[in-house]
Amino acid sequence: MYPVSEAFLRAVKSNTRRYFWTGTIVTKSGTSYEFGAKEIVKGSGYITRQCCGSTEIELGTVYAAEMGITLLSDIDRYTLEDAQVTLVFHLVLADGSLEDVPMGIFEVSEANRLAKCLELKAYDFMLRFDRSFNGFETVGTAYDFIVLCCKMCKVEFANKRADIDAMPNGSVTLSAYTENDIETCRDVLFYVAQVLGGFFVINREGKLELKKYGKDSVMKVEQRHRFSSSFSDFIIRYTAVSSTNKRTQTAEYYAVDPDNGLTMNLGVNPLLQFGLEETREMLCRNILTDLSVIQYVPFDSDTIGNPALDLGDVLTFAGGQADEGQITCITSIQQKIGGRQSLKCVGKNPRLAQAKSRNDKNISGLLNQIEDNAKTGKIGIHTFTNASAYTIEQTRVKLISIQFASSEENHMQFFAQIVVDVAADPVERSAEASGTVVVPFPGGSSGSDTDGSDGTGEALDEGSSEKDMAGSAAGNASGDEDAGGVAAGDGESDAGSGNGSEVSVDVSLPVKWQEDGQAVCHVMFEFNDEEIVEHCPVETWHSGKHVLSLYYPIEKVVANYTNTFNVYLWMENGRGVVDVGDCIASVSGQAMAAEEAWDGKLEVEDYTERFAVGGGLAVNGFGESLSMQMKETVKRNFDVYFAEKPGIGAFCRPVEMEDV
Structure with missing residues (x-):
């Protein structure tokens, strides 16, 4: 539930209440349009959110929220492609003040022009995760996978690392290999949410947030607050989980005693396919622990509405046919802008747990094997993406590790591209700066004759020594130039004006400064624990971001054997950082096996x-x-x-x- 004040809760439950809606449209070019209650066509606006399907509770869901509205506006619809719409609910409290509740940020997908109106349909940022996600082979915690998807799709993650790591499966290292049905980042989030025992939503600030089912009620809905309601005569309970092991082609079943409730079918989760049997059992039983809090009564009700309610909020109902001693959970919300709010909780009857549901997964259909690439001539590929950031310094760091196998003796090709943010050590430079300094020399003597008949002047020879510059040179009264230099002037001029001469001095000074150095990045390849010494790439970089491209042909690949290709990096005269997702690599070739053998x-x-x-x-x-x-x-x-x-x-x- 969105955090609101007690005054808000009292005002929203009162028999009469004053409120209004406002919104803002911001186009991709940055143009902003404000609209209020006068521009909203009455009864046209709605916001729909859900975290489950229409029949039963689900784990790992990644549903997008939908918003629709009709405005009395003359905005050019062609400028609204991917524009963002922000909606805010304003409630007038008892003291006359306003309290605002943000209702979400949506991106326009359709903009239709009527005679005087503009129809908009928009979805939240969950659709951004429909970006293609190539199969990858990497390891990391749940937080690492989530952050990698958020970075690729440009969506912020609301939960902190400490919150995710504190969950039962949050700190477990997960693995995902190429042989999976992952197509988009949204698929990755679905499987990660299953492992964590929750579901993903886009919150009101436009950030991705992981939520879990709870048991603490946030609000009681009285009979006078409901227009209509329908409650089931059973309680949803889960006492078992089932997960399909693709490698063994069996469905693994974990339950509590007594096992008299529903079974959550996790299907084929790529993150639950590898590792020891004990590890798989631990992960599944932790998921079952999260499901054990579900003790909900399915319902469907139209209420006066509380815009602060969110998906996953636990409610109690009182009055009428409701059982005040039971709890329920919001799995679907439809908020009419300026109208009523429809709430719903779905679920199956545990008494029918033995009956086969149309939503049960067909295990045999999920166990399709990869066809023989050696016969078809198809080129297989194993890809890798780093899910954690690495710091490259003087010690070797294993940045890439790819395991693969071939059904016959063959050769493979390794490719990689790495973005390295380099900070080179500064280098101190020194040199000598030489030049000529012009020093003004005072002229004129107090003992000079006024008529200049016996006057003297100091002459400066440009090629003379320092001793000559300090001495005096004889001059004549007429101010003639001496053959070895230029006379400062006749005695009459000196006595009359007091002007002096300029002295040029050659100087040489030591100068020191610091400039950006060059960091040396070393690369070492390793194939099946043997260092490849004949090819060791080296790059020299100044500070900044650089792209390191690597290639190596892998010869004499042994058939039906797990091969490992590792890449190590270390750096001299500086340090580098490889951020999450900045390293992509692949090993490709013909006759690559679908499953690797373990030696x-x-x-x-x-x-x-x-x-x-x-x-x-x-x-x-x-x-x-x-x-x-x-x-x-x-x-x-x-x-x-x-x-x-x-x-x-x-x-x-x-x-x-x-x-x-």
Whole structure:
């Protein structure tokens, strides 16, 4: 529920109330048009929002809100393409003051001109997420996936990282591989919302917001506030979830005891396809925990309306056929501008849980396998997009990691494009500046004769030494020029005006300054844990944003084996930042398998920041890599051992750390 004052709640429930609506239209060119109650055709305006379908509660929904209105306006309809419409509800309180409630921001999709009116239909920013999203292979938390979609579609995210990470599945690292049905960013949000046990909406400020079903009532709706109402005779309860495992082609079922309620069918969620069985069970049971709060009575009611109500708000109804001891939830709102408000909560009867619903997913239809690319000659592709930001410094950073397989021995091609924001270390420069300084020299002597017969003047020879410039040169009374220089003037002129001469001095001064340096970016390729030493690209950059394009042909790809291609970056004389979504990469080739084989190898990596050993040895970074191998015997058991021991070396004296 939008936060409003107690005075607002009292005024909106009163028998009589005074209110009005206003709005603003802003075109793409920046032109703004204001409109009020006089411009709105009575009964023409509405706002419709929903978070579920028409039959049952759903998880992961990403519905867009719709707004329609007819205005008495002469605005040119051709200028309203993608224009933004903002609506505000104003309520007059008991003391005569106004309290405003924003009703949302919408983008115009249709603008029709009538004789004297302008019909507008608009939707909120959820439609921006219909942008195409190529299949990618990456890992990250739920927040990382959400922020990546928001950045691509230019929509702000209302929730904080701490709020998402605090959710039961919020801090779990999720994986999405190429073999999925993700087509748009909206699909990605749908699957992420399922994992988090909620749904997405665009709030009144135009930001994407994740909401969950709750159990705390925000308002009681009395009988006198309802024009009509209908309530079901059952309570919606969920006691199980079902998720299809595409790899094993089975439907995994998790329930609580007693299992006598509805089952939430999650279908084939790409974010729930990979990982250990225990991890999948933990994710699904956390979703089931979020669903366990649902104890709603389905209803349908026309009310006098409270524009502060939002989707997911829990209500209680009193009077008439309503059961005041039960709660319900808003899954659909239709607000008439200047009229009544229609509220609805959908749900299925748990007593019919064993019956097959038309909304149940056909698992066999969702388990279509990728056809054999080797026979058809199609080129397969595995793509990668970074869901987290990386800082590139002196320590190697694994920026790209792509796993792929081929059904036959073949060769592949690796491509990547990375946007790096570089901050190069400043460089101090020094030089000597040489030049000539002109110094005014005072002229005229108090002992000069006024008639100038015996007067003297100082002569300056441009090529003379410093000693000559300090001495006096004889001059004649007529002011003749000396052969070695120019006379300052005759004695009569000196005594009369007091003018002097100019002295030029050659000087040389040291100068120091700082200028933008050049950062050196190193690239290292690694294929199946073997460093590729014959090709190591290097780029030299000044500060600013740069594009790093990479290519490498991958030869001798082993058939039916999981291959891993890694790219490492590190930088000298500066640092770089690769923001979320600024790294895209792909491995493509023929006969790429739909599913990769696992070779039984696990890798664990650990990194630490700069630290000091003792008092004199400083280490910029420390990386540790442990390899684990499993040996399976006839008895179906295995041994685990470390193939390598980590060690810290200093002054050519390695120190080994024993296993614990």
